Amino acid sequence: MIYTSIFDLINRHGSVRAYRPDPVPTETIETIVAAAQRTSTSSNMQAYSVVAVTDAATRTRLAELCGGQGHIAQAPVFLAWCADLARLERACELRGYAQEAGYVENFLIAAVDAVIAAQTAALAAEALGLGICYIGSIRNNTQAAIELLGLPRLTFPVTGMTLGWPAAEPPIRPRLPQSAVLHWERYGAEHDVELAEYDRAMAATGIYQGRQVPVPGKPGEVEDYGWTEHTARRVTQAVRTDLRQVLERQGFTLK
Ligand SMILES: Cc1cc2nc3c(=O)[nH]c(=O)nc-3n(C[C@H](O)[C@H](O)[C@H](O)COP(=O)(O)O)c2cc1C
Incomplete structure (x- = not known):
């Protein structure tokens, strides 16, 4: 290359x-x-x-x-x-x-x-x-x-x-629209429309192929599984919960 x-x-x-x-x-x-x-x-x-x-x-x-x-x-x-x-x-x-x-x-x-x-x-x-x-x-x-x-x-x-x-x-995985990560002068509000746009872009890559999720509040309806669903599931898990102890053992007491 x-x-x-x-x-x-x-x-x-x-x-x-x-x-x-x-x-x-x-x-x-x-x-x-x-x-x-x-x-x-x-x-x-x-x-x-x-x-x-x-x-x-x-x-x-x-x-x-x-x-x-x-x-x-x-x-x-x-x-x-x-x-x-x-x-x-x-x-x-x-x-x-x-x-x-x-x-x-x-x-x-x-x-x-x-x-x-x-x-x-x-x-x-x-x-x-x-x-x-x-x-x-x-x-x-x-x-x-x-x-x-x-x-x-x-x-x-x-x-x-x-x-x-x-x-x-x-x-090459698409990234969030720049307006989601770039704030001018002061931190601005998130816009759900950006996340919806990104859900569609990530679903289109096929990375989450075959996965669908129920639409909240609309029984029987399903929507493509996208970045928000995937990432929300990821951040609901407590992972690697031993790190404070390992850091302390290594001498990083994190006062
Ligand atoms: C700090 C960090 C840790 C990561 N750990 C893993 C990992 O353990 N296994 C893996 O397959 N990918 C890992 N990744 C890669 C990410 O999943 C990847 O960068 C992300 O999905 C975006 O995809 P891209 O790098 O192809 O653009 C990690 C990325 C970062 C920055």
């Missing part, structure tokens, strides 16, 4: 969930991480690390820990993007200080650094013709993932990411 501009690259993004078995050369992974390292970082603290996993047995185990997602075992590389205050702990030790890592702010600094670096890596990978898919499910069994990857105190896997050569072009 040849991209004509950065916007072309961005607009063609689709998460890749089917990969060819070909390995990604070590130098290519290093090139991608070098790009990620150019990302802005809070006070230049660079409070993140990434663990690149290529070992097949470890990837298979990660796939199990992440809810049995087959594409994780299939992709030749798994990148675990971690909030990391451990390096700063070392800097403090070297200089005779005690790090204050216990506030929500300290974790947020590291988590934000990790995810914006991850997204730069995603764009760099896509520019090289590789595909990626973020794997939030690394937090399904966070403690086991921490042990598998040998993550020390003051690190935390914020998100995973599969990386490899796409087996096929991924579908």
Whole structure:
């Protein structure tokens, strides 16, 4: 794939969930991480690390820990993007200080650094013709993932990411109308019409094929299952409810 501009690259993004078995050369992974390292970082603290996993047995185990997602075992590389205050702990030790890592702010600094670096890596990978898919499910069994990857105190896997050569072009999912996410000067009211429009756009992709739901208040009538239904069901579930304890064990006490 040849991209004509950065916007072309961005607009063609689709998460890749089917990969060819070909390995990604070590130098290519290093090139991608070098790009990620150019990302802005809070006070230049660079409070993140990434663990690149290529070992097949470890990837298979990660796939199990992440809810049995087959594409994780299939992709030749798994990148675990971690909030990391451990390096700063070392800097403090070297200089005779005690790090204050216990506030929500300290974790947020590291988590934000990790995810914006991850997204730069995603764009760099896509520019090289590789595909990626973020794997939030690394937090399904966070403690086991921490042990598998040998993550020390003051690190935390914020998100995973599969990386490899796409087996096929991924579908490009429509996004919400811009008026739903862009507010001028002050936060404005949501308009249901935008959500209805988006329901239709997402239903038209076929992603929710065959699913229909009753129309509220109109017995016997059904409507296409769309983004509002799908997402409302998603956010009604309490998920990954152990994270506060895991964060505390890792030294992020979130005061
Ligand atoms: C933080 C984060 C976590 C995600 N976790 C997963 C995951 O565990 N498994 C998966 O298949 N996709 C995952 N995704 C991909 C999203 O489902 C995907 O980005 C979204 O549906 C939009 O589709 P697109 O990326 O193809 O445009 C994740 C995305 C993000 C940003």
